[in-house]
Amino acid sequence: MSDQPAVPHLPASVLDDLRWRGLIAQSTDEHELATALAGGPITFYGGFDPTAASLHIGNLVLLLTMRRIQEAGHLPLGLVGGATGLIGDPRMSGERVLNGPDVVAEWLARIQRQVEKYLDFSGPFAARIVNNLDWTAPMGAIDFLRDVGKHFRMGRMLSKEIVSARLNSDEGLSFTEFSYQILQGMDFLELYRRYGCVLQLGGNDQWGNLTSGTELIRKAEGKAAHALTTPLITKADGTKFGKTESGTVWLDAELTSPYAFYQFWFNTEDASVDSYLKVFSFKGREELQAIAEATSTRPHAREAQRALAAEVTTLVHGPEATAAVITASGALFGRGELREVDEATLAAALHEAGLHEVARPMPNVVDLLRESGLATSSSEARRTIAEGGANINNQRIGDPDHIPAVADLLHGRYLVIRRGKRAVAGIAIR
């Protein structure tokens, strides 16, 4: 099992692999799709709307699935939603607040750079980035209504799950968001015309929007196109995947540090780790089965979590950052070895965990907890200390008035402060 598959596993159906990985939630006629995929390179696309400054790990499911299909010998189009991002697709949480064009444009540029990281832009199956603003912006209202709108039937549009759900909600649904499915349908048709794109990928919540496209292509061109959705990733306990106490796990290192990113994956529950590996790892079937075996026979070794965290962090942040955060994680959670960590590694580790500068004179533990962000108020800090959850340099502190001594400083200036088992931060004394 090498990390670099020399030959794309062409004949073995990519659909079979996706199915095994649990990556297929719904698709249009699977036999037709399988036939199309087996018949040589096809062009397919997946879209990303700039609704935030960065993609998050939920988006990674789609991106990596696109990459898998590309590796199987097909041509991906990474669509960024310069137009659709200005409109916003309807979601259950309610009507969106429209973002300004300048904001959307900036987010679009950032998201485009992210999408580019996960697809291969060289070789015979080179990817291409497309922006739906290119064909949506020039279109006038008359053309839109005559050429596109005429193909859409109200009954069909109203029956889309999210549309009817929103119509039945207290909040209702604006015409703007209602129209979203038409825009996305147009995208697919346009890509079909420009590049012969015959398959659209999306998250399962996008199913209605994907089928808008296949139907439009059938009506406008009389041709069949395909849609395939990836499932919503869930946690074993049913809570939302991809969130931590501090919020969404973003792909942007500025928004979620590589350290936090690695920790997120490392902390995956046993019950979910095998299914996550199938979704997020490019390891082969045998290797993944061996890892699954390890989880059941030696759960304490956390091999699956280690493998998952290392691979996904490498994918998103690169090998150097990953090596650094692995070292950091070991040092900060290792017991009593902090003094043996060299200064550069410690500094890097604490930087990843969140390093806070504090001026002399040395504050007490309560203030250190607050300064480091591990406690939001002095009351909370005191509570934590009383509960026995406060540690400095892996040493439990029970006295709220305790002030670390100069001799405690690692390399003359650092303190590793930890709340509970997992929340760690660094203090640098100036």
Next chain:
RNA sequence: GGCAGGUUGCCCGAGUGGCCAAAGGGAGCUGACUGUAAAUCAGCCGCGCAAGCUACGGGAGUUCGAAUCUCUCACCUGCCA
């Protein structure tokens, strides 16, 4: 536009004059166990070292005392038009 009901802490939700910093549940935090997992058990869970302060949609009032009563404004829901 008329009538009725509602707006409580991160969320749900009890509370109709003092015993309310506010029941109960969920979420969250800490400890024990352990494996930086899950489950379980225990404690905690507005701010403040404390005195105390701030809080029950906003504002004004009644009262010794208000989440609870009155007025007013805003928003939500139901019925009527």
